[in-house]
Amino acid sequence: MDVFGFLIQGFGVALQPANLAFCAFGVIVGTLVGALPGIGPTGAIAMLLAATYKLGPTAAMIMLAGIYYGTQYGGTITAVLMGLPGEASSVVTIFDGYALAKQGKAGKALGIAAIGSFIGGTVGVIGLMFLGPALANMALKFGPAEYFTVLLMAFSMVTSFAGKSMVRGFISLCLGVSISLVGLDVITGLPRFTFGHPSLYGGIDFLPIVVGLFGLSEIILNFENPENGTLIKADLRLSKMFPSKSEIKEAAGPMARGTVIGFLSGTLPGVGATLASFLSYGTEKLLSKHPEKFGKGSIAGLAGPETANNALTCGAFVPMLSMGIPAGAVSALLLGALLMFGLHPGPTIFTEQSNVVWGLIASMYIGNVMLVVINMAFVPVLVWVMDKIRPYLSTVVLFLSIFGVYSFRGSSTDILIMTIAGIVGYLMKKMDFPQAPVILGIILGSNIEHNLRMALTISDGSLDIFIKNPLCVGFLIATLFSLILGIVMQLGKGKTLRRDDIEV
Amino acid sequence: MRIRVTLPELITTAVIFIFAIALLVLTRGMPIMDEGSPGPRFFPLILAIAFAVLDLLYLLERFFSKHASNSAIIFPKVLKPYLYVGSAFVIVLLWERLGAVPTILITGLFQFRVIESLSWEKTIIASLVMSVFTYVLFQRVLGINLPAGLFTWLLVR
Numbered sequence: 001m002d003v004f005g006f007l008i009q010g011f012g013v014a015l016q017p018a019n020l021a022f023c024a025f026g027v028i029v030g031t032l033v034g035a036l037p038g039i040g041p042t043g044a045i046a047m048l049l050a051a052t053y054k055l056g057p058t059a060a061m062i063m064l065a066g067i068y069y070g071t072q073y074g075g076t077i078t079a080v081l082m083g084l085p086g087e088a089s090s091v092v093t094i095f096d097g098y099a100l101a102k103q104g105k106a107g108k109a110l111g112i113a114a115i116g117s118f119i120g121g122t123v124g125v126i127g128l129m130f131l132g133p134a135l136a137n138m139a140l141k142f143g144p145a146e147y148f149t150v151l152l153m154a155f156s157m158v159t160s161f162a163g164k165s166m167v168r169g170f171i172s173l174c175l176g177v178s179i180s181l182v183g184l185d186v187i188t189g190l191p192r193f194t195f196g197h198p199s200l201y202g203g204i205d206f207l208p209i210v211v212g213l214f215g216l217s218e219i220i221l222n223f224e225n226p227e228n229g230t231l232i233k234a235d236l237r238l239s240k241m242f243p244s245k246s247e248i249k250e251a252a253g254p255m256a257r258g259t260v261i262g263f264l265s266g267t268l269p270g271v272g273a274t275l276a277s278f279l280s281y282g283t284e285k286l287l288s289k290h291p292e293k294f295g296k297g298s299i300a301g302l303a304g305p306e307t308a309n310n311a312l313t314c315g316a317f318v319p320m321l322s323m324g325i326p327a328g329a330v331s332a333l334l335l336g337a338l339l340m341f342g343l344h345p346g347p348t349i350f351t352e353q354s355n356v357v358w359g360l361i362a363s364m365y366i367g368n369v370m371l372v373v374i375n376m377a378f379v380p381v382l383v384w385v386m387d388k389i390r391p392y393l394s395t396v397v398l399f400l401s402i403f404g405v406y407s408f409r410g411s412s413t414d415i416l417i418m419t420i421a422g423i424v425g426y427l428m429k430k431m432d433f434p435q436a437p438v439i440l441g442i443i444l445g446s447n448i449e450h451n452l453r454m455a456l457t458i459s460d461g462s463l464d465i466f467i468k469n470p471l472c473v474g475f476l477i478a479t480l481f482s483l484i485l486g487i488v489m490q491l492g493k494g495k496t497l498r499r500d501d502i503e504v
Numbered sequence: 505m506r507i508r509v510t511l512p513e514l515i516t517t518a519v520i521f522i523f524a525i526a527l528l529v530l531t532r533g534m535p536i537m538d539e540g541s542p543g544p545r546f547f548p549l550i551l552a553i554a555f556a557v558l559d560l561l562y563l564l565e566r567f568f569s570k571h572a573s574n575s576a577i578i579f580p581k582v583l584k585p586y587l588y589v590g591s592a593f594v595i596v597l598l599w600e601r602l603g604a605v606p607t608i609l610i611t612g613l614f615q616f617r618v619i620e621s622l623s624w625e626k627t628i629i630a631s632l633v634m635s636v637f638t639y640v641l642f643q644r645v646l647g648i649n650l651p652a653g654l655f656t657w658l659l660v661r
Contacts, residue, residue, distance in 0.1 A: 054646045167561045171520060174554050178527065181551075185544040192544060193530055216592070223584040391622060392630055394588065395615040399608055402595055403638050407648040412599045419592040426585075431516060449547040457541040 003129055006350070010358030014366055019062050022055065023363045026063035027371050030070020034077075035386050036393065037084045041071040042329045042436075043215040047397065049337055050207050050404030057341035057356045062363040064337055068330055069121055069313040069364065072273065073371045076113040076306060077382060080106055081231050089273030089309040092281045096294065096301035098232075103297055106234030110379055111241035112299060113306040115248075116255045118372040120307035123259045124266070124314025125364045128321075131267070132361075133350045136322035140347040144454035145465045149475035151448040154325045155440060156479040157270035160486025163434030172433050176441020177448070179204055186450050206336055206442045208405045208414040212421025213428075213435050214329070215401050219394045220426045231387070236379045243299075251303035254284045258307030265308070266315020269327045270482065276312045277305035314364065321345050321357060326443070329436035336443050509566045517563050524555035587619050603653030609635040 013019060033044040045064055052060035075090030080097035093113065100109040142150070159169040182193045183203030194200040243251065258280045265276035284304040285294045294301045317334075319325040324345040326332035338345055343353055350357050374382070389396075405414045428435055459465035466472045527548045535543035591611050598607040612631030616622045622630065642648045 051642070051646065054648065165562075165565060167558055167565050171555070171558045171562060174551055174558065175523075178523065178548075178551055181548060188538070188544050190534060190544045192534070192548070220585045220588060223588065224582060391620050392616070395612060395620060395630075396634065398588070398592060398595075398615070399612070399634055399638055402592075402599075403604070403642050403648075403650075406599070406604070406650070407642055407646060410649060412596060412651070415592075415599060416596045419589065419596060422592070423589060431512060453542040453546065460540050461537065461542070 003133065006354055006358045007129065007362060009354060010360070010362030013058060013355050013359030014062065014362035019059055019359065019363065020366070022059045022063040023066050023367050024370055026066020027070040027073075027367045028374065030067035031074035031077075031371065031374060031382060032386060032389065033067065034071035034074025034090070035382060036074075036390065037078055037082075039215070039218055039393070039397065040088065041068055042333065043218045043397075044071070045330060045333045046207075046210040046214040047401045047404055049333060049340070050211060050408045051400070052337070053340065053408050057338070057343055057353075058359045060337060060341065061334070061356060061360045062367075064334060065317075065360055065364060066367045068334070069310060069367060070371060072121075072309045072313055073114065073117050073375050074382075075309075076110060076117070076375070077379065077386070080109045080113065081234065081383065089277045089305075089312075091274065092277040092305040093302060095281070096296070096298045099295065099297040100302065101232045101234060104234070105297070106232055107236050107240035108243055108247065109302060110236070111376060112243050112247065112251055112303050114241070114372050114375040115243070116251065116258065116303045116307035117310040117375070118368055119255050120259045120262055120310035120312075121314065121368040121371070122365060124263050124311035125361060125368070127263045127311075128314045128317050128364075129361055132318050132322050135318060136347045136350050139323045142323075142347075142471075144451040144458065145469055146471050146475070148448060148451040148455050149466060149472040149479070150323060150325060151444055151451065153475045153479045153482070154269040154319075155437075155444070155448070156486075157268065157482045158326075158328060158440055159270075159434075159437045160482045161270045161272070161275070161489070162436045164432050164490075166483075166486045166490055168431075168433045169437050172428070172435065173437035173441045176438040176443075177445035179209070179438075179442050180445025181449070186446065187453060203446075204417075204442075205409070205414070206439070207340070207408050208418040209421045209442060210333060210336070210439055211401045211405050212418040212423075213425035213438060215397060216418065216422025217425030217429060217435075219397050220422060221429055222394070231383065236383070238377050241376045241379070247299055250299045253287075254280070254300040254304035255307045257283060257287075258304040259311045261304075262308030262311030263315040266312035266327060267318045269319065269325060271312075272328050273309040273312050276308045280304040280308035310368075317360075321349055322347070324444075324447070326440060329439055332436070332439045332443050336439075339443070509563070513562075513566050517559055520555055520559040520562070524552045524559065527552040527555070584619055588615075591615055591619075598653075600651045601653050603655050604650040605635050605639050606653065606655070608638055 014023065029044065029048070030041070033039055033041060045067055048067065049064065052063060055063070072089065075085065076093050076097065078084050079090040079093035080101050083094050083098040085091045085094060097109045097113065100106065155173060159173050160166055162169045180203070182200055184191055184201050191201055261280045261283060262276050265271040265279065281301055281304060284300045285291045288294065288300055290298070316327040316331045319327055320331045320335050324335060326335045335345060343349065343356060401418060402415050405418045406412065408414065425435060455465050466476065531545040531548045534545040536545045536549055537543055591614055595607055595611050598610070609631050612634050613627055616627040616630045617624065639650070643650050
């Protein structure tokens with residue numbers, strides 16, 4: 001079957017009433033999560049991941065993916081109307097979106113952002129549809145040595161750009177990998193770090209840890225730094241949301257470039273939505289005939305980054321589905337979700353699990369249509385709901401996390417692990433230790449160990465296996481490059497800080 | 505030169521070092537290499553070395569940093585986070601004993617009233633709605649067997 005045949009099959013799955021309902025639920029929750037400052041897509045997905053266990057892989061993946069790309073739409077609402085980032089990548093939207101809102105053009109800003117997000121999301125899915133299977137075919141040629149080096153590259157790329165310090169990033173990564181080692185050794189069957197408890201033979205499950213690390217810790221931190229922005233009063237009727245012809249013309253180029261920048265950034269582990277948005281903003285400012293307008297309500301400065309962060313969500317699915325390589329924390333969680341359902345992302349998933357994968361891809365087209373409608377026609381309703389939910393948020397998050405974690409294995413010990421992980425996550429945030437590498441380590445740690453040991457067994461313990469293979473050499477060069485770039489960027493940050501100190 | 509390593513950072517350094525040692529100690533009976541192939545201790549050994557090196561780099565990073573760390577005070581100054589975490593532990597304690605729904609009802613009352621500072625009216629309504637919603641969603645819709653605790657007799661009947 002070709003790509004279009006699979007896509008038709010996917011639409012057959014995604015258009016089933018139950019899956020449509022889960023897609024709608026996912027995008028609405030995603031929009032609200034994106035709009036509410038204090039809880040990001042990682043926390044929301046982590047909390048709902050456990051609750052989706054009973055839904056089966058197709059419905060669960062459709063819903064979780066809906067939350068992921070829905071957050072990118074929702075973040076815009078808070079950024080434009082409150083000048084606060086609902087989620088990290090919306091920071092760039094504040095520069096021009098909030099400026100437009102203060103000029104009385106909040107509706108226009110939200111409309112342009114929604115259209116841009118729709119274009120980025122939809123074109124991104126087309127990219128995923130073609131690039132995903134192509135990359136998967138390439139991955140068919142991968143042996144243990146190639147898998148080890150590609151995982152090493154992903155680890156290095158995600159960790160080098162996560163957080164303020166590379167050293168702390170790698171410590172987080174090692175912590176995650178250590179957790180993944182608990183249980184029976186896959187090759188010899190010997191128990192490791194189990195302290196004689198048979199309950200640990202199967203390893204420590206990642207779910208309670210991620211819910212605590214990402215969900216609870218965010219809420220605990222919010223008590224200290226409550227973000228109580230005030231909403232700009234704006235006319236948000238549908239008629240006020242549509243941009244004029246000249247505005248569409250002004251936004252078309254940035255949207256096209258934003259799509260390419262976002263999608264390609266998504267396929268690279270470690271880049272992330274925030275960096276992609278800044279890349280798009282920088283590109284637009286560089287290409288603009290009126291760079292002085294940026295930050296004061298520029299249409300291009302709003303359209304480009306908004307398109308980029310949505311295209312990125314689709315790009316992130318490419319390495320995750322075709323090679324099992326997550327591009328960041330959210331895709332690591334989605335990878336974890338697939339593994340939780342016993343599905344193994346990799347070269348064969350596009351054909352052997354076509355219902356799940358193509359159902360997911362088709363649902364992304366549908367979800368993007370739903371989102372553009374919700375974000376243009378129902379913004380006043382969303383703003384109202386957002387305002388009403390806020391006082392109850394921390395309690396609702398705690399209860400949903402607890403029920404979600406308990407429902408996974410029916411164990412109250414998991415609730416305890418989640419609470420402890422929440423405290424650890426909070427302390428990590430306070431000490432500037434990034435959390436994304438921990439999750440990457442937990443999910444892929446045993447995989448990287450297995451592939452390294454297999455590769456060395458094949459080569460009789462010789463490291464030549466990694467040097468003689470051109471693919472491995474390519475991945476190792478990319479690993480080294482990301483490390484050097486990370487160091488250079490960190491030194492750059494240091495210089496900036498020192499300059500700031502002098503100015504102060 | 506002013507040294508800016510804080511006590512929490514020193515504790516972190518010690519914890520990481522203990523972690524590295526633990527990786528070695530807990531795998532001490534296992535082979536590093538087994539008939540030419542890497543054994544079960546091979547990867548923990550690499551990790552322990554990585555931890556030790558990173559720990560040293562972390563200490564050096566903080567030691568030579570010219571900027572004050574924002575981690576000098578790591579514990580919250582406000583009461584709410586403590587109450588929030590405390591109520592999570594209370595839920596763990598009561599979950600199996602009292603049952604899931606009554607636990608949520610009781611901790612909900614505490615959370616909404618004390619932590620969120622809602623009025624009594626809103627607190628009671630929100631707690632009831634939350635308990636019913638979670639029961640319907642998880643027990644009825646998703647079919648998860650929630651602990652009934654003290655009220656098990658009611659279900660047995």
